[in-house]
Amino acid sequence: MALYALGANAVSAQAIDAVVLIVNEQAITASEFNTLRRIQNLSSGSQDQSPDLNDATTQSIINDALLVSHIKQVAPTRQVSEAQINQAIQSLAEQNQLSQEAFVSNLVREGIDQDIFRESVENRILIQSVISQPMASRIKVSEAEVREFIASHPKLQASAKGEDEYELYHLVVTLPEGASNEQRIEAGRFAEEVRQRIASGEFTFARAIAASQAIRSNTADGYLSWKKTSELPALFVEALVKLEAGELSPVLDSPNGLHLVRLAAKRSVSGEQAANVTEYQVRHILKRLDSEAPADAAIKVLNDIREQLMAGADFADVAKAQSDDRGSAEQGGALGWVTPEALVPAFANAMTQLPVGIISGPVRSRFGLHLIEVLSTRDKAVSASPLEQQARQQIFSEKLDEELQYFVNELKSVAVIEVLDQG
Numbered sequence: 001m002a003l004y005a006l007g008a009n010a011v012s013a014q015a016i017d018a019v020v021l022i023v024n025e026q027a028i029t030a031s032e033f034n035t036l037r038r039i040q041n042l043s044s045g046s047q048d049q050s051p052d053l054n055d056a057t058t059q060s061i062i063n064d065a066l067l068v069s070h071i072k073q074v075a076p077t078r079q080v081s082e083a084q085i086n087q088a089i090q091s092l093a094e095q096n097q098l099s100q101e102a103f104v105s106n107l108v109r110e111g112i113d114q115d116i117f118r119e120s121v122e123n124r125i126l127i128q129s130v131i132s133q134p135m136a137s138r139i140k141v142s143e144a145e146v147r148e149f150i151a152s153h154p155k156l157q158a159s160a161k162g163e164d165e166y167e168l169y170h171l172v173v174t175l176p177e178g179a180s181n182e183q184r185i186e187a188g189r190f191a192e193e194v195r196q197r198i199a200s201g202e203f204t205f206a207r208a209i210a211a212s213q214a215i216r217s218n219t220a221d222g223y224l225s226w227k228k229t230s231e232l233p234a235l236f237v238e239a240l241v242k243l244e245a246g247e248l249s250p251v252l253d254s255p256n257g258l259h260l261v262r263l264a265a266k267r268s269v270s271g272e273q274a275a276n277v278t279e280y281q282v283r284h285i286l287k288r289l290d291s292e293a294p295a296d297a298a299i300k301v302l303n304d305i306r307e308q309l310m311a312g313a314d315f316a317d318v319a320k321a322q323s324d325d326r327g328s329a330e331q332g333g334a335l336g337w338v339t340p341e342a343l344v345p346a347f348a349n350a351m352t353q354l355p356v357g358i359i360s361g362p363v364r365s366r367f368g369l370h371l372i373e374v375l376s377t378r379d380k381a382v383s384a385s386p387l388e389q390q391a392r393q394q395i396f397s398e399k400l401d402e403e404l405q406y407f408v409n410e411l412k413s414v415a416v417i418e419v420l421d422q423g
Helices: 030-040 056-072 082-095 100-109 113-139 142-153 154-159 179-200 206-211 234-240 298-312 315-322 344-351 386-413
Strands: 019-023 026-029 162-171 225-227 252-254 257-270 273-287 334-340 364-367 368-386 415-420
Touching: 019 056, 019 100, 019 252, 026 056, 030 056, 056 386, 082 100, 082 113, 100 113, 100 234, 113 386, 142 252, 142 386, 162 179, 162 206, 162 234, 179 206, 179 257, 234 252, 234 257, 252 334, 273 315, 273 344, 298 315, 298 368, 334 415, 344 368
Parallel strands: none
Antiparallel strands: 019 026, 019 415, 162 225, 162 257, 252 257, 273 334, 273 368, 364 368
8 A cells, every 4th residue: 555755845835725535534635635645655756736536646545544444433442552653653764774863854854744644654554453464364375376476477586596685884974855956966075075084994984973964874883784685775786786895885876865885794595495384283173153143152062062071072073073164073173284374363373372282262263163272283394485485475465455455445335535626
């Protein structure tokens, strides 16, 4: 859905702050709409404009408003803490290679209302926790889908051979908002002077950062630790691939400032990576729930069954006779060796917390109510091909986008959406 970025012009103080868009019960004013456009728009220099139903950014604002409206109906007590909002803003700052203080300062300089910005971050967290995450937990990607995807995307094989990692130092000489050519030239001369002093050994990155308010970094000494190629801006990667360990880049010019990076070390990560996963040998007894009847009756039945099992009744015999999961019932309730990822979240959470040999109380999932027993656990080494991981993630993302768009379209089909004519 929406991303946050810098680079927008200030909201015009002369704009008439009338309502320009209605989404169900929410009335969005001109200033709110344009602030939301700037928050969501990756491009810089966006101008004020009226809502346009054919515009992708307008549709994204409408989608978010519909999702938040839905959340207020289905989860009215769900709240987001200030700590969660601050952590999300910190992550956004890091994505822009800025400290949180510098990131927020830039937002202020660009006229983005801080209350609207924080509310938009809060709404994003709500959408993820109430809608996107539960939706993601229901999405499964099969091995057959992965194989088919790789076969139909030959370019994927070339891009998944491995990833370089760089240990580096970084600083940025900041530019004033709307810097003129003269100001950029002056900042460039200053950045080159800093580079020469670091290259000669006169300055360390830490000393350079402390020497001028115009020099910023995410850390006091500029050290960024190990970063993968995919975690770095293309501008940095293009410079780093040409450097040997210990070497300093030339001044790198970007919209948000003039950067210097020093390569401390480099390593390659490729081929198959070994990983350990915990598998559970588990069995269960299921009672499905009647949508028109309360769960109390099924809970009582399962509690009675649990007492019988605790008294010595054979789990397999009881499962064959009474479990509503007829597929596993024929196997005495056995599900075999499974990983948590292969199961619905409620079942998986209960399973992973159960001691071996202990029968759970009734556990509710979307299938009904379960009694669960873990017979054994084991750690198993599996090879995780980067190519397969990349394909699986891409398939998963596409499925999640489709599910979310389908859900939003359903909300739109019954929503009140009106663009108000300002002429």
